[in-house]
Amino acid sequence: SDRAETERLRGRIADALDRARRRTIGLTECVDEAELVEQHSRLMSPLVWDLAHIGNQEELWLVRDVGGREPVRQDIDHLYDAFQHARADRPALPLLDPAQARDYVGSVRDKVWDVLEHSPLRGNDLVQDGFAFGMIAQHEQQHDETMLATHQLRSGEAVLSAPPAPGARVAVSGEVVLPAGEFIMGTDSDPWALDNERPAHPVWVDAFAIDAAPITNEQYLAFVDDGGYERAELWSERGWAHRVAAGLTAPQFWEQDSGGHWWRRVFGTMQPLRAHQPVVHVCWFEAEAYANWAGKRLPTEAEWEKAARFDPATGRSRRYPWGDIDPSEALANLGQHHLEPADIGAYPAGASPAGVHQLIGDVWEWTASGFEAYPGFRAFPYREYSEVFFGGDYRVLRGGSFGADQVACRGTFRNWDHPIRRQIFSGFRLARDLRSDER
Ligand code: AVJ
Ligand code: FE
Numbered sequence: 001s002d003r004a005e006t007e008r009l010r011g012r013i014a015d016a017l018d019r020a021r022r023r024t025i026g027l028t029e030c031v032d033e034a035e036l037v038e039q040h041s042r043l044m045s046p047l048v049w050d051l052a053h054i055g056n057q058e059e060l061w062l063v064r065d066v067g068g069r070e071p072v073r074q075d076i077d078h079l080y081d082a083f084q085h086a087r088a089d090r091p092a093l094p095l096l097d098p099a100q101a102r103d104y105v106g107s108v109r110d111k112v113w114d115v116l117e118h119s120p121l122r123g124n125d126l127v128q129d130g131f132a133f134g135m136i137a138q139h140e141q142q143h144d145e146t147m148l149a150t151h152q153l154r155s156g157e158a159v160l161s162a163p164p165a166p167g168a169r170v171a172v173s174g175e176v177v178l179p180a181g182e183f184i185m186g187t188d189s190d191p192w193a194l195d196n197e198r199p200a201h202p203v204w205v206d207a208f209a210i211d212a213a214p215i216t217n218e219q220y221l222a223f224v225d226d227g228g229y230e231r232a233e234l235w236s237e238r239g240w241a242h243r244v245a246a247g248l249t250a251p252q253f254w255e256q257d258s259g260g261h262w263w264r265r266v267f268g269t270m271q272p273l274r275a276h277q278p279v280v281h282v283c284w285f286e287a288e289a290y291a292n293w294a295g296k297r298l299p300t301e302a303e304w305e306k307a308a309r310f311d312p313a314t315g316r317s318r319r320y321p322w323g324d325i326d327p328s329e330a331l332a333n334l335g336q337h338h339l340e341p342a343d344i345g346a347y348p349a350g351a352s353p354a355g356v357h358q359l360i361g362d363v364w365e366w367t368a369s370g371f372e373a374y375p376g377f378r379a380f381p382y383r384e385y386s387e388v389f390f391g392g393d394y395r396v397l398r399g400g401s402f403g404a405d406q407v408a409c410r411g412t413f414r415n416w417d418h419p420i421r422r423q424i425f426s427g428f429r430l431a432r433d434l435r436s437d438e439r
Helices: 002-029 033-037 047-066 074-080 087-092 098-118 128-153 217-225 237-245 284-294 301-309
Strands: 175-178 181-185 201-205 208-211 254-256 262-266 269-272 364-370 395-398 415-417 431-433
Touching (some): 002 098, 033 047, 033 098, 047 074, 047 098, 175 301, 181 301, 201 301, 217 262, 217 284, 237 284
Antiparallel strands (some): 208 431, 254 262, 262 269, 395 415
């Protein structure tokens, strides 16, 4: 019945909100007050800002807009508006202290439970199929991933721990060829898809080859060892200027010991470089230089999405490479179950029909594409989520990382960042046009 259906949806919403909050609490209770208010990198907000900002967005959309309730704290809106204060300026603001921030997010959430209980979850676009609640769960999880990146940047002893990511279960190497043809990119039907993933539209994609797996540490190390960071001809002009100005010599958090062995600093612990793990913490310019060195290129966003969603048996675009069912620990490395990417071949059950592995989870994959609106785009419910970033200096990343939750990761999900950024959990795989004898 309709009623049972609505109750099931309420349950799914409650699970998504709860899971996000448990993660937020986990990321903010394991460091002391001083560490919550300090800035660990100029690229990041103090953790206590993310915490109260999560509550403030939830208050704006769910308590005030959906619920029509009285504000919890209207006086603090401006402090937590990401467009009013740059990240570097946030520590100097009169922010809520950690105890106040915890109280605040708790009071907001208490009201949200009441709003959820009374919302018909239909009647207008904002609440249809629980969209606003799904949007807020995704927002919290995206900030949780940002806070996880802040944890990776902080110095001092490790405070987070998790079991190591799985090793290979099958051997995966080489490329997969996808024949030319149209596919449906984006979605009209995924109820919690965000505005930039809409609308569904046909896109012609020429035949291309795409790597069966992301580029690994071992592959990337070959580029480093071959003088990749010293050879200007491998880099674009902008990329080289950045490489020099920022002094890049290897992915962020890589360290070489006096014996020549490479290590990676991972959330406060030193680990020997795992050869078959996807490289992580590289910027778009590093991915571009690697591609030039390898004689290949980054996939376009359309190529990536076709590899991830197109089902050749039916011609339909699905939610995930493996089909339409939700991710699980057997299918993809998502949800901060591990604090690192898994080795290539660790998720055979998550591969696409054509045999492309680990498109979802492990690392966000840089694409060749800038962040642009799809034809027929409509900003919803606010211009500042996506629209104000279109046409800017951003490149699209796809597929989600080990630190992305499944609520904010699917075959259509689009992430974006500046091409110099690498504090995010970013890696890449390569693609190429087919030679005439391969077509
Ligand atoms: C989509 C990850 C680029 O964190 O800047 C969070 C998500 N938008 N709050 C970001 C977002 C508003 C956004 N990214
Ligand atoms: Fe935000």
